[in-house]
Amino acid sequence: MSPETLDAILDRYGRNPAQLIPILQDVQAEENYLPREALELISQKLDIPIVRIYAVATFYKAFSLKPRGKHIIQVCTGTACHVRGGGRILDKMIRDFGVGPGETTKDMEFTLETVNCLGACALGPIVVVDGEYHGQMNPPKWDKIYKTLKKAEG
Ligand code: FES
Known part of the structure; x- marks a missing residue:
């Protein structure tokens, strides 16, 4: 800066x-x-x-002391989201991005993070992409978001 x-x-x-x-x-x-x-x-x-x-x-968890990517992808790992399949989504994201939670892709495009209950359990599993909430996440829905993100990157 x-x-x-x-x-x-x-x-x-x-x-x-x-x-x-x-x-x-x-x-x-x-x-x-x-x-x-x-x-x-x-x-x-x-x-x-x-x-x-x-x-x-x-x-404050919102602050990061480590460099983060251009896009911040957060997955809720609270209990309600977890029982609704949040873990499966996270697994898929780890494979898609090739990084684990708390890590950033080498090209500095994406940071993957896990967060605690976001208070929207009824809509779980919740994924937040650059501050925008996406509810009732499932692997096909995530695929669409991932493709859009990758397209914007390219
Ligand atoms: S557990 Fe994910 S929003 Fe509550």
């Missing part, structure tokens, strides 16, 4: 240390993760101890 982009984000929040969470959210929206250099700069510029920034960054 360029120092100018980071400055623009900090300015947006009046360089107020109390706005750390929205600042981190904006950094992550730009980069898809929280780069260490950006966290160090925030620490210096807002005079917040780096340990406090890491404490916040690791507390």
Whole structure:
């Protein structure tokens, strides 16, 4: 992330240390993760101890300290989604992408993640693609989404 982009984000929040969470959210929206250099700069510029920034960054599951792909694919592994076949979908995704949960494809296109109950159990199994919920997921339905994603990539 360029120092100018980071400055623009900090300015947006009046360089107020109390706005750390929205600042981190904006950094992550730009980069898809929280780069260490950006966290160090925030620490210096807002005079917040780096340990406090890491404490916040690791507390919220929505933040990632590891580089993530352009597309984030999340599979709910909560009990209700699991009994409705979520595990089978996850297996298929692992085969399709060639990476496990928490990992990113080598081309940096896709990151596969598992999440806990998303509160939409009645529609399970739930898959979230770039923030968009897809309910009652099954392997053929996933195939369609996967093909669309791959097409957009190519
Ligand atoms: S268990 Fe998946 S939404 Fe509740």
